[in-house]
Amino acid sequence: MPRTVIFIVLNSAVKQRTVCDLTEKLFLSKRRVAVHVADAREGELYNKLLWTWKQSSFIPHKYVDQLESPLEEQVVITPAVVDPTDYDTLLLASPAEKATTDSFSLIIDFADKFDKNLLEQSRERYRKYRGYQYELKDMQPGEFFTTEFS
DSSP: OOOEEEEEEESSSOHHHHHHHHHHHHHHTTOOEEEEOSSHHHHHHHHHHHHHSOTTOOOOOEEOSSEESOOSOSEEEESOEEEOTTOOEEEESSOOOHHHHTTOSEEEEEEETTSHHHHHHHHHHHHHHHHTTOEEEEEOHHHHHTOOOO
């Protein structure tokens, strides 16, 4: 399966809001999305944010400790991906290992340019993806929102 990684370039510390906005865009594009988080605490944060971040939007979603398909929800938040058969998109609120990213055709990661240490970590992930022979793209958030997904 071909894999594409889109690096969203963040020039300021707006990652939480951007993750919510991207989730909405992917949901409206009918993508089945797994939002990868570091742990249950971060999962609960995004669970709450997706309910409250925008009054004009409703994104049905579910937090699960471990993603094992099939699930009804088009959007799931999880720190562990075991069987993502029904999901095509991985949105990395927190980084994931290759065993996780290999299961998705579209991976969305972040280039955190506003912080020197986070930027170096982003560059290291980019190098790893290139080594895995994933297709790589860089986008500004606004560019992503005008991209059509099927």
